[in-house]
Amino acid sequence: MLDKIEIYPYQRIIEPSARQKARNKKVTIKSLARALKAGSPELAAAIKQVATLENIAFAVIAVIMARGFVLGELLPFIFACVAAFGYQEKQRAMLMACFAIPGFISAVNGFALGSNILALCVLVGLITYISIPRDKVWWGLPILTISAIFLSKTILLFINGMTFYGEMVIVFEALIAGVLTFVFLVASDTLKQKKALVNFTFEDIAAFMVLGVGIIMGLNGISIAGLSISSILCRLGILIAAFLWGSG
Numbered sequence: 001m002l003d004k005i006e007i008y009p010y011q012r013i014i015e016p017s018a019r020q021k022a023r024n025k026k027v028t029i030k031s032l033a034r035a036l037k038a039g040s041p042e043l044a045a046a047i048k049q050v051a052t053l054e055n056i057a058f059a060v061i062a063v064i065m066a067r068g069f070v071l072g073e074l075l076p077f078i079f080a081c082v083a084a085f086g087y088q089e090k091q092r093a094m095l096m097a098c099f100a101i102p103g104f105i106s107a108v109n110g111f112a113l114g115s116n117i118l119a120l121c122v123l124v125g126l127i128t129y130i131s132i133p134r135d136k137v138w139w140g141l142p143i144l145t146i147s148a149i150f151l152s153k154t155i156l157l158f159i160n161g162m163t164f165y166g167e168m169v170i171v172f173e174a175l176i177a178g179v180l181t182f183v184f185l186v187a188s189d190t191l192k193q194k195k196a197l198v199n200f201t202f203e204d205i206a207a208f209m210v211l212g213v214g215i216i217m218g219l220n221g222i223s224i225a226g227l228s229i230s231s232i233l234c235r236l237g238i239l240i241a242a243f244l245w246g247s248g
Contacts, residue, residue, distance in 0.1 A: 055092055058085055063218075082097060082120065090127075115153050149174040154170055
């Protein structure tokens with residue numbers, strides 16, 4: 001009996017991945033609230049971890065995207081941006097949603113303001129608490145975005161007074177946001193891989209071009225010293241694209 005060979009005497013220990021370790025180090029909303037109660041040193045440390053250069057850039061983009069109209073009354077860019085860039089980063093999604101509210105206020109008012117804020121809050125809640133398998137994110141996240149916009153805005157429209165035109169606007173906005181979510185997922189994946197510019201595929205170039213279009217549309221109506229910021233960026237983008245990839 002003592003000479004009997006034991007099969008599999010050891011147990012494999014699964015260590016957390018580097019991404020999971022980094023995620024665990026990030027500040028959550030609860031830790032930030034505890035830091036507010038604890039005092040200034042803890043608060044300063046918490047803010048320092050949250051206010052990274054990357055998060056600040058996404059917060060600024062959120063403000064601009066919340067102003068990006070399509071067909072004069074649709075705002076699909078901000079929903080797609082929060083879904084694509086905030087799905088794997090829950091705190092970033094909440095940060096972008098908070099900074100999107102001032103953008104909404106500067107662009108719309110009344111019922112449209114309330115419906116957009118509610119739809120964005122529902123979307124952030126869904127991408128925070130619903131986990132999509134990695135191999136299904138490419139189509140699952142756009143469908144989730146479409147569902148969040150359609151259901152939340154339809155319920156509000158039903159309470160306020162259902163109209164055929166209003167429902168068609170919601171349907172088109174949700175569909176456009178779903179398509180943009182897929183496009184922005186390509187850009188998000190490219191940023192995570194830290195691809196060099198020379199290694200960009202056609203899909204990567206197209207995704208960043210659409211992202212740039214959203215930023216330019218969000219800056220529409222903003223001018224400095226009589227100069228339109230969106231017009232300047234539009235022409236500058238064309239010149240840079242021509243310089244990098246040729247006149248075609």
